[in-house]
Amino acid sequence: MMDWTDRHCRVLHRTLTQRARLYTEMVTAQAVVHGDRERLIGFDGVEHPVALQLGGSDPALLAQAARIGEDFGYDEINLNVGCPSDRVKSGSFGACLMREPQRVADCMAAMGAAVRIPTTVKCRLGVDEQDPDISLFTLVDLCAQAGVKTFIVHARKAWLQGLSPKENRTVPPLDYGRVHRLKAQRPDLAILINGGLETLDQAIDQLAFVDGVMLGRAAYHTPALLGRVDAELFGVAGAQVGAFEAVDAYRPYMARKLAQGAPLAAMTRHMLGLFNAQPGARSWRRILTVDAAKPGAGLEVLDRALSAVASARADAEDYLLQALP
Ligand SMILES: Cc1cc2nc3c(=O)[nH]c(=O)nc-3n(C[C@H](O)[C@H](O)[C@H](O)COP(=O)(O)O)c2cc1C
Helix, strand or coil: CCCCCCHHHHHHHHHHCCCCCEEEEEEEHHHHHHCCHHHHHCCCHHHCCEEEEEECCCHHHHHHHHHHHHHHCCCEEEEEECCCCHHHHHCCCHHHHHHCHHHHHHHHHHHHHHCCCCEEEEECCCECCCCHHHHHHHHHHHHHHCCCCEEEEECCCECCCCCCCCHHHCCCCCCHHHHHHHHHHCCCCEEEEECCCCCHHHHHHHCCCCCEEECCHHHHHCHHHHHHHHHHCCCCCCCCCCHHHHHHHHHHHHHHHHHCCCCHHHHHCCCCCCCCCCCCHHHHHHHHHHHCCCCCCCHHHHHHHHHHHHHHHHHHHHHHHHHCC
């Protein structure tokens, strides 16, 4: 998710789930081909399985960027056909490509020919006045003819006129039924659903209709939810990872990155929601927000925040014990 997730965030999420596939934020093909690649798409080996999401609409450039992504070691290359931001509209990529399904298919054919790893599409139901039964199915069918087997569908339209990118993630109504019908009518394709899923129970309910789910905001704001994914979605017995365990597992990575000069806040900013709905969550957030941003901040800030959570938890347990008859 652009401006939110990055490699530090993915490593944190990987401490919570071994099985979920992680995606980069969208990086334009132009940037991958001409920019500072290590900074833009470098990642840590622990992130696997990890997909690189590209933005663009030029088949040759996308093919080149996909090949670079494969050489970097990514497990999948995904094309963004869902982002509605202004930057994206002017560059003719993202959601506005829902209007140009043949062009998307040409891009996917070029990317598929350039790499051996899977190439996938993330799209919307349609944009503006499009009829989703036509826009979604046409895009999927043309891309399937070009060799794409996996589609992640954000189950709402994007309204390119008059809504901000943020509003475009809440205002156009969700239509899960349309995505379920896509799977029912195209059973050979892997169809994953995205949009508005806030709990693992909601995600599990979706698996009765589609092949997979993608979580965006819920995973970012409540990362502890990912600690139950391997057990509850993938059926790996005993695989739950708690927030304290995740911090322990993340700590060596943080130490390594701090030693390489990364600021503490670049990592802790992704951890703010880790203890949400648990005692001490507010102190955790406050210490990490205020103290981690100070120059020279190191792991002692993390320790202080952990102590605050531990003591709030002990207080809550004492309180519960006293309340028992
Ligand atoms: C800050 C932000 C940045 C996003 N950036 C991307 C992006 O780079 N690529 C993409 O495919 N979707 C992006 N999205 C959309 C999400 O991936 C997802 O489709 C959308 O938020 C709906 O799913 P959710 O309700 O689970 O969050 C972004 C969403 C947010 C909130």
